Amino acid sequence: MDHTPDPGAILRAPVTPDVALDLVLRMSRPLRPRRVPLLEGVGRPLEIMTGAPCPAGTQAVIEKERVRCEGAVAALPSDFAPFDNIAALGSECRTGRVVLRAGDLLTPLGVAAAASFGMRNVLVLPAPRVAVITTGGELADPDEALIPGRIRNTNGPMVAALLMEMGLDPPLVVRSGDNLDELARAIVGVDRADLIVLTGGVSVGKYDLVPDVMKSLGAEVVFSKVRQKPGKPLLFALREEQLLFGLSGNPLACHLGFSRYVAAAVRRLAGDVAVEDPEWGTITEAIRPSSGRTHFVLAVSTQGGSPDRPWMLSILPTVGAADIFGPCRANCYVEVPPGSQPIAVGDRLGFRWLGKPVRPRSHGCSCGRS
Template identity: 30%
Template sequence: MISAEEALQLVRQYKVTLEVEEVALLKSLHRVLAQEVKADRDFPPFDRVTMDGIAIRAEDFLSGLRSFPIAQLQAAGAPQTSLDQAGTCIEIMTGAMLPRNANAVVPYEVCIIQDGIATIQAEQVVKGQNIHVQGSDEKVGATLIAAGTKITPAMIGTLASVGLSRVQVYSLPKIAICSTGDELVEVHETPLPHQIRRSNAYMLAAALLEEHLQANLFHLPDHPELMHENLSSIIQEHDVVLLSGAVSKGKFDFLPHVLEQLGLELVFHKIAQKPGKPMLFGTLPAGKIVFGFPGNPVSTFVCYHLYFRAWLQASLGLPPQQQSAQLAQPITYKPALTYHVPVVLRNEEGILKAIPVSTTGSGDLTSILKAKALLSLPTNKTEFKEDEWYPLTLL
């Protein structure tokens, strides 16, 4: 049995190298960028007008001139015009190129326009006002988004602005979720007194959807030969297998032995933690990865969030998510196990407080309905005091 800290380090160590694929721009949302995105032109690419109004020479205003004949009109998207005659102006729209020889834009709000003449009511006009200068945001060739970044909606706009209709991203692993146990029936079925509905697999599938990952769902019977046959074909078709149940020491927990027959290289089996002590992690031939989560719902949920997500982030090249919060009330816990406490969160004057959620154990599925995070209490103490800081994992 290893510590929770060692287990987390090991799953990150066994990250996989994902291939690069090219996808359509909108399909890249929430994917991890596999290319460096550089500015293909200055940002903005020209001196851009930022308000509707008139473009003038600031020097004309400073010389005392207040009324300017309108020489022409320039719209956004039109080619650049030129302010050729001193003492005149060009009526101009937001987003347009600043005309040659103009160096200030005076908004309509401080102008009166009558009979083709714009009279400025403002007391001051400053050279460069209401102009977004070419290259002031980024110069051509500058790195706008680094590879290894998770793509957000704002980044989609940036990708479009540099002409990337197709984007290189890291491929997503093919994931199988396998529930185990003859006591499980499908969601639409009415269970007999000795049966329960198959909930863990759907909970895991929904958690993966939050990561924008699709999974295939399977069920393995409590029969070693059938389990071996089914699991063998599942492993061939997937990169990662998430197993829920049958990894403990029960008479019908055949899974560890079946995995050994299929070539499992065990990395660890059992973590000094609660919940989720019996968790299994290892590798299979051809670089496949297997996570064996305990069958209790809370244990499955906790192990997924603590270990699978850490493995996924490492494989995608994303940095570890490190957060902490203050314990809002004291806890006494004596077993020498890392205790992952389900908590709700409250912000008190800028300090994140973690309030424990009452639970009856790792089979209490309803407790995780309330929890927003896990607060991990270490093994080196038994008394955990209010206002002490501990690692936090968001759910």
């Protein structure tokens, strides 16, 4: 139906561009949304509310704040044009137009569009189910007493927080000791997960059991090392339709391994196939690259205030791959390619944001007028 986006007065007399004087006409009763009025005399203005249907013959709708009313008499301005403030039938969405496609990101505006077609439910790809397994008999949860020889389990809460930051439900977090059978039971026990994140146990030490347990469970290990710093030990395996990531037990390496690899897999499972290019920022501290390896550095990105320097990158100091205190304010990470020369203050480098949320995507449906 033709309707108006603004409250005001309807004029149904012919509208011409050479009107020089205000029109003083007698007002009739107001029109409200959901109420289709009866036709009244041509030339008599009607009061109309936002969203109400326009009666046949409406020439223009004049905003309420531009109409002067004295009792039942209204003075209308002369500087309006034909069809002002009228949203004509089909002007917003024509017959046959596709509004949502399978694979589109379902934003709040997309939800509103689907609702306008009377769709109460839209088929979407579900958020992936993710489980976290922390390995190591030396780990103590935050509420446990810390005795000599044990360290805090920081990776479990951190990976859970990273997943929730992406918009996922709180994941199941399981602890496993340094025992092959116990670790295998932990993995089998979360069979319903689409993706499993294991922390620790992926290097070459005596108790680094993740590669061996993958073989015992028949999982295909795609890779177990990456030329990067920190986090060279990084495993990815496939077990039927389940994805398994083995991240370093060092918290900083674990965080960067999640941000660079696991987060991308989670988004892909949620239907997000877009490959994001890095942003570019100006370095405020010098960086010495790692020879022959990609070097990931956590940083704080702030707006630079000029077109040629939109982002400024402050590198956060760290003391090894286990340091979680220096870089805990990071909102992004810088990626230094292998073989790079030393990075000087003022150089530009690519960086990626931390914590991009996962959002539902429409799946298997299109919405259009019929």
